[in-house]
Amino acid sequence: MMERNRQRGNVLLSTLGFSLGLILLFTMVANILPQVEGEAPVDSEVDLGALTMDSFVSLGEELFRGKGTCTLCHNNLGRAPDILVMNMVDTSSERLSDTRYQGGAADVEAYLRESMIDPSGYVVASFGKKGSDDTESPMPTVNKAPLNLSDIEIDAIIAFMQSKDGGEVTVALPTEAPAVAEESAAGGGAAPAESGEAAIAKYGCSACHLISGSGGDLGPDLSGIAARLDAQQLQQAITEPNAVIAEGFAVGLMPTDFANKMTVSELKMVVDLLLKQ
Ligand code: HEC
Ligand code: HEC
CATH class of the missing domain: 1.10.760.10 (Cytochrome c-like domain)
Structure with missing residues (x-):
């Protein structure tokens, strides 16, 4: 009975801790990236000092599964490499030493960034657009419409990919609050779309x-x-x-x-x- 109570207490504590963590994360996310929540931040003071690499990585994961729409294609259905399951630190190094690699990246971080902002720069064999002989990627350029991810959002996603595979997170935490991006005409937030x-x-x-x-x-x-x-x-x-x-x-x-x-x-x-x- 005691044992059970204690267990319950632990569960309660960790649930509380988790919720507090989430609230903290969401407050920071709402401050830094108002468009994620689709609402104006309540508190306009951005305390970037409070942002830790752990919460930046969590933000990256949120973006990966949510606004970034990465999991629409990167999943186990075989239409795109299953990068959640693959070790992307090792994979990036392999890509860089592939004889087909012609891009400008020299390290894991740069390869991951390039994959997102110049998807056709290097196309993973057999994943190219139909008939393009792997010269054109079907992946959208993530910093253009409709995704329009900001540099900070892209950094957060890279931090998430490096961290999930136990690699060193090499991206820097943002030091400046980005200009509050206007809600793009395309939406992208959680607010109901108007057209x-x-x-x-x-x-x-x-x-x-x-x-x-x-x-x-x-x-x-x-x-x-x-x-x-x-x-x-x-x-x-x-x-x-x-x-x-x-x-x-x-x-x-x-x-x-x-x-x-x-x-x-x-x-x-x-x-x-x-x-x-
Ligand atoms: C419409 C489908 C689609 C979406 C959405 C998409 N991707 Fe991709 N992605 C692909 C395909 C297909 C490839 C393989 C072809 C290539 O190399 O470009 C790829 C390749 C990649 C690679 C290189 C993988 C490797 O094995 O070298 C990375 C990294 C990547 N995507 C990250 C992302 C991230 C992060 C997002 C979300 C912000 C995203 N992708 C959204 C389809 C997609
Ligand atoms: C990850 C890729 C993906 C996304 C994102 C996606 N679709 Fe599709 N959609 C497909 C595929 C593949 C098919 C064909 C297979 C099927 O019928 O389910 C399809 C089928 C359809 C069809 C039937 C087309 C036909 O010729 O019969 C419609 C309509 C459609 N999608 C609308 C949408 C709309 C609207 C959205 C966004 C709200 C959307 N899709 C998002 C992949 C996608």
């Missing part, structure tokens, strides 16, 4: 689909989709992607959680926008 275009950007649809002339090709080209699917079928394609699989495409690649994440009005705006394609 179909903003919702498409917020949920990263163009990472995989060609929509209004730009985007990736992991999923079907959605130009002219209205000729094939009506409003109800489009809605189903988004909320239950595995119900009907577009011919020639892999099952399970399109994320299945949009139904939980999107608001009703976001879904409606996206369907309306696709009906005009």
Whole structure:
């Protein structure tokens, strides 16, 4: 009984510690990167002195799984290297000594940064765009639309990748508060999107689909989709992607959680926008 109480106490303590840590992290994130929370920070004083490498690494992980949309492609489905599972410190060194490597990076940190801001600089064998003979990467350039990650956000993601594989974190903690980025027209925050275009950007649809002339090709080209699917079928394609699989495409690649994440009005705006394609 005593033992159980003590255990319960420990669980409570660690839960409390965890929640406090989270609150702290979120306060800092909200201060440094207001767009992550989609709201103006309550307290505008940025105390970068309080930012530790541990919380910077956690921020990187949040961005990796959230706003950065990295896990949309980097997962165990085989469409992109499973960089969460791979040791990216070792992998980066291997890439740099590959005879196909023509980029400008000389160390792990620089390779990881280059992979994000110049994805076609070096294309991992067999992962290039169809027909490009591994010269063009299907990965979006992360500091351009629609992802628009800032330099600090990119550093945080590099810190996360170095740290998860036990490597030395070589990126420096930010020393200056970035200019408070205006909420991009594309959204990107957690606030509900106000147009179909903003919702498409917020949920990263163009990472995989060609929509209004730009985007990736992991999923079907959605130009002219209205000729094939009506409003109800489009809605189903988004909320239950595995119900009907577009011919020639892999099952399970399109994320299945949009139904939980999107608001009703976001879904409606996206369907309306696709009906005009
Ligand atoms: C639309 C799909 C997609 C998204 C989204 C995406 N990537 Fe990639 N990424 C790829 C593909 C495909 C490759 C392999 C081809 C290449 O080398 O560019 C790749 C390669 C990489 C590599 C090099 C891997 C290696 O084995 O050398 C890194 C590092 C990387 N991505 C990081 C990221 C990060 C971080 C994010 C999120 C900010 C991200 N990617 C988002 C598809 C994606
Ligand atoms: C990680 C890649 C990925 C992302 C992100 C993604 N999709 Fe898809 N999508 C696919 C793939 C692959 C298919 C084809 C397989 C299938 O039908 O499930 C598909 C199928 C579709 C289809 C059916 C197309 C047809 O020709 O039948 C629609 C519509 C669609 N997606 C809309 C969206 C919208 C809207 C978003 C953003 C809210 C989105 N997708 C995000 C990969 C993705």
